[in-house]
Amino acid sequence: MQITTKQDLEFTKKAYKISYEMQSAEFKHDFRHIVFHNRLTDEQKIMSLKMLLGEE
Numbered sequence: 826m827q828i829t830t831k832q833d834l835e836f837t838k839k840a841y842k843i844s845y846e847m848q849s850a851e852f853k854h855d856f857r858h859i860v861f862h863n864r865l866t867d868e869q870k871i872m873s874l875k876m877l878l879g880e881e
Contacts, residue, residue, distance in 0.1 A: 859873045
């Protein structure tokens with residue numbers, strides 16, 4: 826049986842928050858890179874965004 830303390834819970838919450846913020850920042854960077862890319866056609870941008878979202 827594992828005993829958790831309030832301090833462990835706070836650390837876990839902070840770790841999840843930092844992880845989420847990092848993933849969010851990476852997603853925003855990738856999204857902007859695709860959308861504002863000069864050499865991609867609209868179809869290529871759509872395909873790239875679908876892949877980024879995990880739909881294809």
